[in-house]
Every structure is written in C-alpha cells, then in structure tokens.
Amino acid sequence: MKRRVCTAEVVCNKNGWDFSEAFPFQFRVSKARTAPCEQWMHFKLGDWHLHHCPRLPRHELGFGNGKVLGVVLGVAVDREGRSLNGRMSLEGKGSLAALEDYIEGLAGRFVVLVAAYGATRIYFDATAGLSAVYSKKDRAVASSVHVAINREAEPETGITSRAVLAREGQYLLGETYDRHCRRVYANHYLDLKTFDMHRHWLGAEDDFAAVGEDRNGVAAEIAARLQQVMVTLAASHSTALPLSAGTDSRLLLAAAAPVLDRIERFYMHDIYKVTRFDREGAQLLAREMGVTLEVIDREDPEFESFMTPDEVAELRVKMAFRTGLSFDGIDEVTVRAVSRAPETTLVLRGNGAEMTRANKWTRAMAAQGCTLDDALAALLNMRAEHLPDRVAPDRLESLRARYAAWHDGLPEPARARMPDVAHAELFMPAAPNNVYYAFERNFYINPFNDRRLMFLTAAFNPLARKRNKLVGKLIHNTTPQLNGLPYAAELKQAHRRAA
Structure with a gap:
C-alpha cells in the first residue's frame, strides 16, 4: 500500500x-x-x-x-x-x-x-x-x-x-x-x-520618497517594464486577457499593445446587474484596440446547462480544500462564470496594479500619514475606528502584535509606504493569490507582479495616485488613446443622466 x-x-x-x-x-x-x-x-x-x-x-x-x-x-x-x-x-x-x-x-x-x-x-x-x-x-x-x-x-x-x-x-x-x-x-x-x-528584499537603500520625486521618470520606467513582461508572456505562452471598465485591465491592455495579435482571447463576465457597465467599458476598449471580445453572459442558455447544480456544489467543495478552506467560489453564478473562461495556458490578471490607485490609502492617510492601527485596518479593508467593533478583542490584540512585529522588520525608508508594502507582502499572499488555487481551468498570473514595479508604484506619491495621476501617465506612455475612454463610474453617471 x-x-x-x-x-x-x-x-x-x-x-x-x-x-x-x-x-x-x-x-x-x-x-x-x-x-x-x-x-x-x-x-x-x-x-x-x-x-x-x-x-x-x-x-x-x-x-x-x-x-x-x-x-x-x-x-x-x-x-x-x-x-x-x-x-x-x-x-x-x-x-x-x-x-x-x-x-x-x-x-x-x-x-x-x-x-x-x-x-x-x-x-x-x-x-x-x-x-x-x-x-x-x-x-x-x-x-x-x-x-x-x-x-x-x-x-x-x-x-x-x-x-x-x-x-x-x-x-x-x-x-x-x-x-x-x-x-x-x-x-x-x-x-x-x-x-x-x-x-531578503527592501533595504535601507530602497528610499521610496526619494525615488518618487521624479514622477515622470517613475511612470516611464513602470510602463516600460510592464510592457516588457506583457510582451514576453504573450510571446511565450497561450494567453487570455479579461477586460472590464476598471483600471487594472486597461493598464494591461495598454501595455500589451505591441502584441495584441499574440493574445489568443479577450473576454469579460456579464453576470450581475453591475457588470453591464464592465461589458460596456470592455466593448469600448476592444473596439478601440481592434480585438474581438467574448462575453460570458449569464443570460446565455448554456450558462446554466453546462454544469448541473450538483456539479457546481461539488466544485465549490474542491475550491474550498484547494485554498485551505478560505474560498469556495462566492456563489453558484461566479463559479459558473469562472468555469467558462477561455481555455488558454495563462490568464493575465491585473492584481497588484490596484496599487497604482493607492488602494490601501485613504486621502487622510495620504495627506497626514498613518498609525499602525490605520495600516492594520486598511489591511482588513476597514477604518481604524471600526476595529474594536468588528474584530474580536483577543484576535485584535494578536493581529496588532503580529502587525507590529512585521512593521519592526521594515527598513526605515519603507515605513513611509507601510500600507503599500503590507498590501503586497501580507494581503495578497493570503487573499487574491491564494484564491487563484481555486481555479482549475487556467494558470492565473499577474504581469504586474514584479519587485521593481511594486517599488516604483509605491514610490509615487500616494495622494497623487488617489487622484489617478499615475494611471494616466502609465497609459499615456504606452497607448494614450485609451485615456479618453470612460471608466465604470463615468458610464454609471452617463446612464443616470440618461434615465
């Protein structure tokens, strides 16, 4: 045996x-x-x-x-x-x-x-x-x-x-x-x-604030490295690129401009009321770049018929075990949608690129700095004042101690960008990157997942990132025409005005 x-x-x-x-x-x-x-x-x-x-x-x-x-x-x-x-x-x-x-x-x-x-x-x-x-x-x-x-x-x-x-x-x-x-x-x-x-990485020589003073230089270097990674992945593997009306997929699409013909599939999920804006935005992007967009549509009869409810339920149990009982697909609709993704070797995702928008910073933190509680709360996707009400006392004490120990191991210059570094080092391994194990159809990969890209992005002033200054510069450096197309928030506003 x-x-x-x-x-x-x-x-x-x-x-x-x-x-x-x-x-x-x-x-x-x-x-x-x-x-x-x-x-x-x-x-x-x-x-x-x-x-x-x-x-x-x-x-x-x-x-x-x-x-x-x-x-x-x-x-x-x-x-x-x-x-x-x-x-x-x-x-x-x-x-x-x-x-x-x-x-x-x-x-x-x-x-x-x-x-x-x-x-x-x-x-x-x-x-x-x-x-x-x-x-x-x-x-x-x-x-x-x-x-x-x-x-x-x-x-x-x-x-x-x-x-x-x-x-x-x-x-x-x-x-x-x-x-x-x-x-x-x-x-x-x-x-x-x-x-x-x-x-082993980030030392006293890695001065975020000093490097971030040259915003145009930082943006140019990020754009060049991201494009290099996208070009190499598309040339070396069978790839698919999901599109939406958000920022991250647009950054990848802009960087992929030289090799759009090498990316096999472009697709999006239209499965909820809110995703109709993603569909509209993705269609605008695809039309501008001259690529064919596939829509995984909840209204398609095959969406319900290709898996039985029992098969979906069993797959959700597998997803849970694959991720160490952390993620089971959210709901039946999401599981069906993911299971309909195009069959390519790699799916190119924008995770990590959310740092270009200073996603773990509030405007107050960016303007005034942040405490350890501010940064811990950001890691938990809440505000510091909500910690005592939303986290059990014993666990909160333990989380604070472990966060402080991690913080103490940061080189002094990195502490100025604590929310960014924590997002990359603590949040992503535990949340989105672990979730990728749930998916069996493709190998999901983040082209933005590079130490130099992470460092340069965090170096760019957080308040300026909150104002989308870095996103605008990155797209301008690669495919500037995409800066003129609306994002999800603008599409929603347009629909409200038309209603």
Missing part, C-alpha cells in the same frame, strides 16, 4: 476524487520521497524533495555549466525580458548573493527552491503569487494546508474557516485553517533548516 504523505489524500479518498484533478497547480516540498499523487512530477535538491502538478512548469538555475543550485516552479520573466524555459545558466561569479539578486529580478508567479552555498531556502515572487504555507510541525512547505499537513488539522482559534468561507473575515498575518501551518510573507525567504522566515 502506498504510504500517505498528506491529508489531501484523505480528502480525495473520502470524496472519491482524483488527486491530480482535485489539486491542480499545487506543490509540496518535504524530505518525503513519496509523492502525494502518482501523476505529479518530482525533483530532488539537496535533502529536499519537490513534488508538483505537471501543469506547473519547472526550471533549473545554475551558474555557467555548473550544477543545479535552484529550481523555479511556475512562470517567470527575468530582468532582461527572457521567459524562463528549462535550464537558465546565470552569468558571472556564482554566489548566494548573486543567485538571490537574480531571483529578486523575476516577475511572474513562482516559488524557488534553493540548495546552494550552505543555504537551503524557498523564495517567493514579489507578492507570493504562487502562495504557500509551511508547517514546522510537519516539516513541509506546500501550496495549501491539506497538501502540507499529514495529520488531523488543529483549527486556528482566532477566526473560523466558516467565517472566512462566508466572507465575514479572512486569514491574515500568517493565519491559516491549521494553527501550526503558517502563510508565507512575500519578500521573505523560508529557511528550511529552521523553518523561520527572513526578509
């Missing part, structure tokens, strides 16, 4: 699921030789075994023709605009610092297992897009809780999975469904010798 290595196997056996179908795009790193699934791929580096879904690309890192020092799992674009593909031979004299520098320059959605120069570590992308959890108790790192642990879960006491799945709260600041299993922070590596996390 095959030896069990993780609790996800028990979940699959109990429900009669095929493991490879139930947990797509997932991975596990441990010292166990046995894979949780026979279809999964395997790579041994040092004393550690990496097992992963075959739909996750794997690449090797080394200097010159030397031995393999690291393994990249996922999709990445380096500083030179090269898409990682198989073996990447790095130039220069080999060192841990040089290897780390190369990893820090990668955009995309990936993890990197390193066993070199006396170190054994796992690095993550700029926002831990290929999010991960780790358990010192189980001596394992994985994409989700049930793939990491090999025992009965011991539920987190601060917030229940029921509340998280009901969208009444969220796991944050390391919390997961299991109290021994912790969510990683972006821009920290995990030391596999101690199972402790250490910051």
Whole structure:
C-alpha cells in the first residue's frame, strides 16, 4: 500500500476524487520521497524533495555549466525580458548573493527552491503569487494546508474557516485553517533548516520618497517594464486577457499593445446587474484596440446547462480544500462564470496594479500619514475606528502584535509606504493569490507582479495616485488613446443622466 504523505489524500479518498484533478497547480516540498499523487512530477535538491502538478512548469538555475543550485516552479520573466524555459545558466561569479539578486529580478508567479552555498531556502515572487504555507510541525512547505499537513488539522482559534468561507473575515498575518501551518510573507525567504522566515528584499537603500520625486521618470520606467513582461508572456505562452471598465485591465491592455495579435482571447463576465457597465467599458476598449471580445453572459442558455447544480456544489467543495478552506467560489453564478473562461495556458490578471490607485490609502492617510492601527485596518479593508467593533478583542490584540512585529522588520525608508508594502507582502499572499488555487481551468498570473514595479508604484506619491495621476501617465506612455475612454463610474453617471 502506498504510504500517505498528506491529508489531501484523505480528502480525495473520502470524496472519491482524483488527486491530480482535485489539486491542480499545487506543490509540496518535504524530505518525503513519496509523492502525494502518482501523476505529479518530482525533483530532488539537496535533502529536499519537490513534488508538483505537471501543469506547473519547472526550471533549473545554475551558474555557467555548473550544477543545479535552484529550481523555479511556475512562470517567470527575468530582468532582461527572457521567459524562463528549462535550464537558465546565470552569468558571472556564482554566489548566494548573486543567485538571490537574480531571483529578486523575476516577475511572474513562482516559488524557488534553493540548495546552494550552505543555504537551503524557498523564495517567493514579489507578492507570493504562487502562495504557500509551511508547517514546522510537519516539516513541509506546500501550496495549501491539506497538501502540507499529514495529520488531523488543529483549527486556528482566532477566526473560523466558516467565517472566512462566508466572507465575514479572512486569514491574515500568517493565519491559516491549521494553527501550526503558517502563510508565507512575500519578500521573505523560508529557511528550511529552521523553518523561520527572513526578509531578503527592501533595504535601507530602497528610499521610496526619494525615488518618487521624479514622477515622470517613475511612470516611464513602470510602463516600460510592464510592457516588457506583457510582451514576453504573450510571446511565450497561450494567453487570455479579461477586460472590464476598471483600471487594472486597461493598464494591461495598454501595455500589451505591441502584441495584441499574440493574445489568443479577450473576454469579460456579464453576470450581475453591475457588470453591464464592465461589458460596456470592455466593448469600448476592444473596439478601440481592434480585438474581438467574448462575453460570458449569464443570460446565455448554456450558462446554466453546462454544469448541473450538483456539479457546481461539488466544485465549490474542491475550491474550498484547494485554498485551505478560505474560498469556495462566492456563489453558484461566479463559479459558473469562472468555469467558462477561455481555455488558454495563462490568464493575465491585473492584481497588484490596484496599487497604482493607492488602494490601501485613504486621502487622510495620504495627506497626514498613518498609525499602525490605520495600516492594520486598511489591511482588513476597514477604518481604524471600526476595529474594536468588528474584530474580536483577543484576535485584535494578536493581529496588532503580529502587525507590529512585521512593521519592526521594515527598513526605515519603507515605513513611509507601510500600507503599500503590507498590501503586497501580507494581503495578497493570503487573499487574491491564494484564491487563484481555486481555479482549475487556467494558470492565473499577474504581469504586474514584479519587485521593481511594486517599488516604483509605491514610490509615487500616494495622494497623487488617489487622484489617478499615475494611471494616466502609465497609459499615456504606452497607448494614450485609451485615456479618453470612460471608466465604470463615468458610464454609471452617463446612464443616470440618461434615465
């Protein structure tokens, strides 16, 4: 009988699921030789075994023709605009610092297992897009809780999975469904010798305020790097780009202008009353850029017929387990819509680009600065004055302590952009990036997920970002005609005036 290595196997056996179908795009790193699934791929580096879904690309890192020092799992674009593909031979004299520098320059959605120069570590992308959890108790790192642990879960006491799945709260600041299993922070590596996390990116030399003084220069560099990443992804993979009447998809569309013919599908979801404005805005964008827009329409008879209610219900249970009991698709309509996405290798999403609008800042915070409570509340998508009423006292005390500990680890210049850095390092790994594991049809990736892009965006004055100054400059630098098209708010106003 095959030896069990993780609790996800028990979940699959109990429900009669095929493991490879139930947990797509997932991975596990441990010292166990046995894979949780026979279809999964395997790579041994040092004393550690990496097992992963075959739909996750794997690449090797080394200097010159030397031995393999690291393994990249996922999709990445380096500083030179090269898409990682198989073996990447790095130039220069080999060192841990040089290897780390190369990893820090990668955009995309990936993890990197390193066993070199006396170190054994796992690095993550700029926002831990290929999010991960780790358990010192189980001596394992994985994409989700049930793939990491090999025992009965011991539920987190601060917030229940029921509340998280009901969208009444969220796991944050390391919390997961299991109290021994912790969510990683972006821009920290995990030391596999101690199972402790250490910051490796953002230092005293990274002065946001100083760099942000040249707003035109910052915008030009962001636009150039985003376009480089978009061009490389579209040229190297089968891709789809969802459009809406919002900001983020427009930024990606503008950056993709040189390779629109390489993007296979453009689409949008029209499933709620409010999405009719997204449909109208997306149609305007598609017409302006000369691309064909596919609409996934709730009114289409096939929308209801292609999956039975029982199939939707079962898929929602799978989504919950894929995300460590964090997300189950919200509702039946959303699950159906996501399941109708075009079948391409990659779906290019704008997550991370919301920072161009200073999404975690209020105007008061941007003008007057923010306290730790202001920043913690922003992480929870509320105002500081609401914390005592909306968060249980014991959990609030714990969240405040963990946020303060994270803040104390920030270099002094980064504290001026605390809400931005927290959004990238704490919120995104736990929320949107973890949600991506729910989706089995495509590999979702954020082209904006790059450390240089994140740094430059945060460097741009927050109040100016709130006024859409950065968004306007970015589109002007790539595809200026898109600046003249209305956004969702303007479309709503036009409909109100016409009513």
